Amino acid sequence: MRSQLTPAHAVATLLIVLCATIPYLAPALDEPFYVIVFARIMIWAIAAISLNLIMGFGGMISFGHAVYLGIGGYAVGILGFHDVTSAWIQLPIAIGLCALVALVFGVICLRTRGIYFIMITLALAQMVFFLSVSAERYGSDDGLNILWRSEFGSGLIDLEDGVVMYYTIFAVLLGCLLLQWRMVVSRFGMVLRASQSNDTRVQAIGIPTYRYRLAAFVIAGVMCGLAGFLQANLERFVSPDMMNWHRSGELILMTVLGGTATLFGPLVGAVVFLLLSETLSTITIHWHLVFGPFLILVVLFARGGVMGLLGSRTTRD
């Protein structure tokens, strides 16, 4: 039905192809540094997609979403510190912890709306942040080095191999994009999007929205925790900075920049945000002076973000 191709589709396709080919493209262009840049971009994109699920499609503006990056990351860091390097232990613990924390936080936050919701998500995330700062055994502010990347115990997924690490991230990104798409068009997504538009009306239709919003909140937390798991493995390092409120703010900015409530907006936002801040910071140390106003202009004048400018109108693009 909606088969019109917009520039937004072209850009999204181009970015996916670029992500898929960078490990071969970058060395050919004599810019091997771009492999790690794109690995980072993809991890941020996964986190931004997870935020987009609740913020873009559910209207829940979480200002503490980076907390799940931290939890996912510290699951790898702390278990590794105690010589537990098996991914089959680390991954379920990362996922389980993120789900549990998101469930508890969600139960508290989802009683509120608007600015109160934003403030409570921020406050709860800061609690976990300060917990990590005070954990002297695990490096406090200085963070924790990770000697061994998570071990899947098979020859197939050996994260110590840079190319395998890269394509593992790529595969998770594709999986998250796919999951986001299906969730948004599914019955669950109908309820979520409708509740953003008019929650009272959804209840008047006979749907108790709270449980669906809470489920979305937990799913987003787990997805973001996965990004944290990948980030810790990629950087071989975790620190409280991963879940600093700056990071949560950057996640919001990326999503808005790319286009909230669009399927590829978070990916586009992550690319633009990280490439631009990377480039600007090589030109001047006062790059924030340029970057800040740029973001404000996008938010003010391009309400659908980059994807909106490129003609993406529906939530399914």
Add this chain to the structure above:
Amino acid sequence: MTDGPRDLHLEARGLHKRFGGLQAATDLSMRAQQGEVHAVIGPNGAGKTTLVHMLSGFLRPDSGSIVFGGDDITGLSAPGRVQRGLARSFQITSVFREFTVLENVVLPIQARQGHSFRFWQSAMRDPGLTGPARALLEEVGLGDRAATRAGHLAHGEQRQLEIAIALATNPSFLLLDEPMAGMGPEENRALIDFLGALKKTHGMLLIEHDLDAVFALADRITVLVYGRVIASGRPDEIRRNREVRTAYLGEAHA
């Protein structure tokens, strides 16, 4: 779940509701019968919308109880009441503006088919949802607008959609909060006919300012003033009631 007419009546028993210094409902009792249109009229601020909010579960009364189909539903949530067949429409148009007209009606149909924890299959490609949704849109005269965004509809069409959404939940009883609000005379007449036909299968509580519509549709009228029932009876009784004439009809039909 609630197919076809059942003997369901809606009853308010001694409802009280206070907002700070404002008494919005005082010992408010009324009984709306299945197969009837029960109109509630009264001047602005009489507590009509408060009554709908309490009956539909969006406001808790301070005291008193609400009975639907023989069960006390005072403690039941708003979604819980809809699942029992008690649906409402809104005075201020509350359609999902970013959704298409079809999507607006698919959502309540999906609601009556059970939980929505289905994460994969596209709702709008499910004929089990779109089929009944299209049929209902034809019925209310919005069939050719299915693909239009609800926010782009004309005001009268949005009012139609408002009622279609409530109907899509398959209710046995409808609470209609000023369905004619802001509509032209032409659209008004169409809606009166439509509601008149619905009367055979649905109980209705109708809040309406348009007294021509009220007297055309209502089998029973309750008059509210300052949260109190000052009269209740058949339309001809209400017309003759002296207190009602001075309090309300006198103003409107001066």
